[in-house]
Amino acid sequence: MKSQAQLEASIERFRRGFWDRKTIDRPPVGVAPDRSWLPINYLKEPLLRGEVLPTDVTRDRVRTDYEDYAARRAVKSDDFFLDLSDDPQGVADAAARVNELHRDVLDMHFSLVREKLGGYGHIFGYWAPQVTTVIQEDAMGMCSPSCYRDLFMPYNAAIVEQLGPGVFFHLHSTGYRHYRHLLDIPRLAGLQMTVEANGPQLLDLIPVLREILERTRLILFVDSHFDQLQATTRQLPAEGLYLMVSDKFVSTDGDFKELLAANWSGKRV
Numbered sequence: 001m002k003s004q005a006q007l008e009a010s011i012e013r014f015r016r017g018f019w020d021r022k023t024i025d026r027p028p029v030g031v032a033p034d035r036s037w038l039p040i041n042y043l044k045e046p047l048l049r050g051e052v053l054p055t056d057v058t059r060d061r062v063r064t065d066y067e068d069y070a071a072r073r074a075v076k077s078d079d080f081f082l083d084l085s086d087d088p089q090g091v092a093d094a095a096a097r098v099n100e101l102h103r104d105v106l107d108m109h110f111s112l113v114r115e116k117l118g119g120y121g122h123i124f125g126y127w128a129p130q131v132t133t134v135i136q137e138d139a140m141g142m143c144s145p146s147c148y149r150d151l152f153m154p155y156n157a158a159i160v161e162q163l164g165p166g167v168f169f170h171l172h173s174t175g176y177r178h179y180r181h182l183l184d185i186p187r188l189a190g191l192q193m194t195v196e197a198n199g200p201q202l203l204d205l206i207p208v209l210r211e212i213l214e215r216t217r218l219i220l221f222v223d224s225h226f227d228q229l230q231a232t233t234r235q236l237p238a239e240g241l242y243l244m245v246s247d248k249f250v251s252t253d254g255d256f257k258e259l260l261a262a263n264w265s266g267k268r269v
Contacts, residue, residue: 026264027241030125099155132166141175148178173199190217197224233263
C-alpha cells in the first residue's frame with residue numbers, strides 16, 4: 001500500500017502531466033491485473049453460453065464468455081462492420097432507455113461517493129480532480145462509424161453533459177474506427193484503448209495514438225504487443241498520456257523500474 005506521500009506524488013503526476021497536459025519527464029504508469037482467464041481449463045471449442053460441461057474442456061484452462069466474444073471478433077477492425085437494417089429506431093429507443101438507467105446509476109453513485117485527496121479514483125487506476133467514469137460499450141467497435149455517430153453518440157454526449165469533463169470512453173484495438181466521432185464529443189475527458197493480440201500491432205497504431213493525444217487525453221492499456229512498447233512510447237508525447245500494462249509483463253518492483261528506464265530515459269522523438 002502506498003504511503004500518504006506516495007499517493008500525493010502520484011496525484012500530482014496525474015494532475016500536471018495527464019489532466020493539465022503540461023510537460024513532464026514521463027507520464028503516470030500503472031500495472032493492471034491480468035483477468036483474461038479463469039484457472040480451470042481451455043474449452044475444446046468456443047461456446048456462446050455460460051454453462052461449461054466437463055466434456056467441453058481440456059486439462060488446461062477454460063475460456064470465459066468474454067474471451068470467447070473477443071475471439072469471435074478476431075478480425076481486422078477495417079474488414080467488416082455491423083449495421084442495422086431491420087429496426088434501427090427500435091435499437092435507438094432501447095439505447096435511450098439504457099442510457100437513462102446509466103445516468104440514474106451515476107447520479108446515485110456520486111450522491112454516495114465523496115472526493116478524497118482532492119479528487120476521485122477509478123478502477124482503471126487513475127485519479128481525477130472531479131467526478132469521473134469510463135463509458136464501456138465494446139460492441140460499438142463492431143458498428144460502422146456512421147452508425148455510432150447517428151444512433152449512439154448523442155447518448156454518450158448526454159452523459160458527459162450530465163457528469164462533466166471527467167468522462168472517458170473505452171475502446172478496444174479490435175474495434176476503434178469510430179474514435180474520430182468520439183473526439184468530437186464536447187468536453188469528453190479522453191479515450192481509453194485496450195491493445196489486444198487479435199487487433200493491429202501496437203506500432204501500427206502509432207498514427208492513431210498520436211492523433212488522439214493531439215486532441216485529448218489517452219489511457220493506453222497494453223495487454224499485448226508489449227515487445228513493441230518502447231518503440232511506441234518513444235514516438236508519443238508524455239503529456240496527456242496514462243500508460244497501463246498487464247501484470248503478465250510487469251510483476252515485480254524490479255520489472256516496473258526496468259519499464260520506466262526503458263521507455264523514458266534518453267532522447268524522445
